[in-house]
Amino acid sequence: MQNSGPDDISSTEEQEKWLADALALVQHHAFYMHRALDSCNLRDALKYSAQMLGELRTSKLSPQKYYELYMKTFDELRMLEVFFKEETKRGCTTAHLYELVQHAGNILPRLYLLCTVGSVYIKSKDAPAKEVLKDLVEMCRGIQNPIRGLFLRSYLSQISKDKLPDAASEFEGEGGTVVDAVEFVLQNFTEMNKLWVRMQHQGPAREKEKREKERSELRDLVGKNLHLLSQLEGVDLDLYRDMVLPRVLEQVVNCKDELAQYYLMDCIIQVFPDEYHLQTLDTLLGACPQLQPTVDVKTILSQLMERLSNYAASTPQVLADFLQVEAFSKLSEAVVKVIEVQPDMPLVGAVSLHVALLTFTLRVHVDRLDYVDQVLGACVKKLEGVGKVKDNKATKQIIALLTAPLEKYNNIVTVLSLTNYPKVMEHLDYGTNKVMAVVIIQNIMKNGTFIMEADKVEALCELLKEIIQDSDGSPALDELDEEDFMEEQNLVARLVQMLTNDDNSEMFKILQTVRKYFLKGGPKRLGYTLPSLVFSALKLVRLLQQQDESSGEDGVTFPQKVFQFLLQTVEALSVVPAPELALRLYLQCAEAANNCDLEPIAYEFFTQAFVLYEEEIADSKAQVTAIHLIIGTLQRMHVFGVENRDTLTHKATGYSAKLLKKPDQCRAVYACSHLFWVVDGRVQDGERVLLCLKRALRIANAAQQMASVTKGSGGTLTLFVEILNKYLYYFEHGNQHITNSVIQGLIELIVTEMQSDNTTQDPMVDSFFASTLRYIRFQKQKGDGVAERYASIEL
């Protein structure tokens, strides 16, 4: 196959030259023709116009160049037509003219002139339109050269289109009926198509591509006929169905030409109204399998389905018609047939056909989930044995197939009822499957869809399994993008909030189902996913508590079952490992158990928390936070009996005193003082509170001394001021053991230390102390007996 080279350039140059020459000649002859027209010389007019038309006999020009020549000649012929009209007024009958022009020497000019007179003839109504038209369309058979023939017939078409005996036209009646008009156009079309197809077989095989390109340039000449048919007023549905379509399709099928078939099928679909297509679906679809195997039928079918989809969307009233003609079953059968008949069709083609059909189904039969499922099922069948699809384009189509129902229904629960949906998704490769899973979750979150049944939750987890767990085909997790992975897992964590049901039993089933899947996620995922589950379960516990469900089967109440579930779930975090997170979750559970009055369970959770603290949390900063969480939670417990409470309190204070840094020790210990105070859970052991604070004070002292030894000057006094504030707290709250003298003593200690040379000045401590004193002064002013209590404290 020759690519562009010197020969091609010169052929373009040659073309330009030939065209220029031909145009010049046309001009030349036209000049004389005009002279003849001006002097009403009919003989000369005919002579020169024939010579002019002779230029159209050339074989040298390419279609594009021939067109230019044709247009020039066309313009000149218009003048001639006007002249002919004038002539008939001057006594020369149209019949005579019609006969005269046939004396032209060569056939091509003869036929152009004949058509031109024919136009005048029809307009004059001296003869019935249908007869003139019939004569002309048959005479044109005299030109069998494709390019010349196509342009000639195109000329015929152009000049006759406003003179057809269409319904309600001036030419109807004597001149014929719309049937005659249609017959004329169909004949012209058929002959033009034959000429057009003939071009394919002219010339050497190696120039096939060039010929096809040239043919492409001429296709609109053929297609215009179809357009013309669609414009005829008299062509209603019946005429279309009974005459137009069958005849057109007959030609399309019989011509056995790939280029023509594809173009004409597309033309039919674009040019005629959707309403007609709907009513002639059988005929139209029936032609598809009869086309040449190389024709891209899937595109044609897709176009048709798209047009019908849009038709349905824009005109909801016609949906009943769609049902009546059984459009869906016809189209889905057509899809199956087309795929069968073209076994070499690439995967992307087959899938995109199903996408078009699905789009159609979602527009026309949105509530027929069985139809939607059927389409997916057909696609699944096609994908059987393919495994994971590797082709990018096909993958994109599969994603389109999966996204369409998701976006149409905006409800994952509906989509989950499509049994073939997960089967389609399975054909996506690992990476794409995850992308789709994310799309699904985002759809759920965006629409706020709640999934309320355990079996639907299970189906959803199955659908999302590539992001919930590792599978055989998945690459190692360290190859994945860390950030993407985190985002993905956080999305899964969010999803858990959407899995919920007001019915407590069903809710518990949901939790158990979700956990089953999450546990397969492995150490990398559990830290992200399990906490959501824990809080969901805690919400359930709270509901149970508020509803006071105390009865249960085999001695285990419902809340107890949930706590068992919680214990096991938090335990599962040990494989990550995530001791700090697990400790926090155990404490949350302990508080929940406390609220349900379940002492042994609360104790168990505390035990687990302490075990983690002892064995797994070594970082000193983490320990400080952890011990405060333990103290804070313990302080709120009211469910513990004396023994259990004492054990846990003792542990807490012990660990507080063993923190690494002295200031941390001090703070944790004075925090523990609240464990002896409590209030609504009773206790209020004032003496042990004081002991605790004194212990804190000793630690503060030690810290002070250590700082002066190691840093050469005293440390800060902030701890002392903090403890002073604690004294004041208990003093306020009526702890009898915290007396004025105790407070006074500490105040004086602080003042002394502040004035000592050893102490580093710290404006923060100064202001802290100052505001503490200010607070005391404020209290001294208060009514309700408060002032009296503070009176003895001297500042």
Added chain:
Amino acid sequence: MVLVLALGDLHIPHRAPDLPTKFKSMLVPGKIQHIVSPGNLCIKEVHDYLKSLCADVHVAKGEYDEDSRYPETKVLTIGSFKLGICHGHQVIPWGDLDSLAMLQRQLDVDILITGHTHQFKAYKHEGGVIINPGSGTGAYSSITYNVNPSFVLMDIDGLRVVVYVYELIGGEVKVDKIDFKKAQPVG
């Protein structure tokens, strides 16, 4: 007039999927000058969202926050007010206003922003004002039952701060406001 948004205890993604839609549509970028959060956002995505609303974001560390670089406490000055932020799980007993007042004295701030209890509070004492904006998402809390989503917007103007609290109750956003005036600093 300086607008300061106080919003925290969101607990995204483990206890709540997102801020309520009605809140999100109210929180428009460019309208707020500062954001102070007592913490428990908990993930970077949420911090990024806050930064999209306003460039000046201050977060104190909550016990579930993913970012370990948040400080335990933070102090900043806005106009004539000193603000302190602390999540509050460090202050025992949790939610105890007297203990929080002690922290406020220690930080030497006029306004203390704190959280942890998921319950809105605005408490004036002789040392200043304690504000707990509650949970922006209405997240589960072991301390408070039936949490309504809430946040606080402070309008600082000279020596006066107007505290607007927005609560989502029964699907509707209800607003309340409290006025605080700072004593003229002694010259």
